[in-house]
Amino acid sequence: MDIKDILSKVDHTLLSPTATWEDIKVICDDALKYETASVCVPPSFVGLCADYLGGKIPVCTVIGFPNGYNATSVKCFEAENAISDGADEIDMVINQGWVKSGQYDLILSEINKVKSACDDKILKVIVETCNLTYEEKVKITEVVAKSDADFIKTSTGFGKSGATFEDIEIFENNIHNNTQIKAAGGISSIEDAERFISLGADRLGTSRIVKIVKEQGLL
Numbered sequence: 001m002d003i004k005d006i007l008s009k010v011d012h013t014l015l016s017p018t019a020t021w022e023d024i025k026v027i028c029d030d031a032l033k034y035e036t037a038s039v040c041v042p043p044s045f046v047g048l049c050a051d052y053l054g055g056k057i058p059v060c061t062v063i064g065f066p067n068g069y070n071a072t073s074v075k076c077f078e079a080e081n082a083i084s085d086g087a088d089e090i091d092m093v094i095n096q097g098w099v100k101s102g103q104y105d106l107i108l109s110e111i112n113k114v115k116s117a118c119d120d121k122i123l124k125v126i127v128e129t130c131n132l133t134y135e136e137k138v139k140i141t142e143v144v145a146k147s148d149a150d151f152i153k154t155s156t157g158f159g160k161s162g163a164t165f166e167d168i169e170i171f172e173n174n175i176h177n178n179t180q181i182k183a184a185g186g187i188s189s190i191e192d193a194e195r196f197i198s199l200g201a202d203r204l205g206t207s208r209i210v211k212i213v214k215e216q217g218l219l
Contacts, residue, residue, distance in 0.1 A: 050086025162186030
């Protein structure tokens with residue numbers, strides 16, 4: 001697979017709680033140079049990124065992050081605020097307790113409310129697969145596919161593990177509409193990126209792929 005094709009699917013990500021604007025500018029410059037799908041940054045940097053990038057690269061941010069147990073009204077406010085600041089894409093974390101208690105109707109309702117708050121911008125739903133059983137992964141995939149969201153996403157990158165190939169296979173096998181797939185967390189090699197894409201991932205949430213391309217002079 002051509003490295004440019006891989007990079008075009010990368011949400012170039014920096015969500016460290018100690019990230020500075022200087023750090024964020026570096027990933028913005030990288031995204032421009034390597035033509036990634038987006039930059040994914042903390043909400044407080046969305047406005048600065050939107051101004052700095054000037055619409056050349058989409059700005060993605062996270063809400064209900066990383067635990068997902070914020071009230072739905074708070075997630076909706078976060079989404080509205082991020083869009084107002086210039087975000088083009090929103091990655092929201094579901095309430096995992098609702099999964100554990102089988103309250104899938106609440107999850108579906110919340111996703112749709114957040115999507116409505118996104119003003120037609122892209123919404124990706126983070127389900128934190130490392131905390132779910134196989135059966136829960138299947139069910140939540142079906143719920144997200146039924147919702148108005150655009151993507152289902154594996155992980156925050158702050159859990160005990162990130163995306164696995166099995167996760168993507170589960171998503172791919174249980175989505176029966178146009179919902180897309182994002183693999184995120186722990187994607188640390190070009191080979192892994194290629195495998196995730198071959199299994200059905202439409203986006204990759206990672207900081208390491210661009211770093212590898214820079215270090216190895218692949219472009």
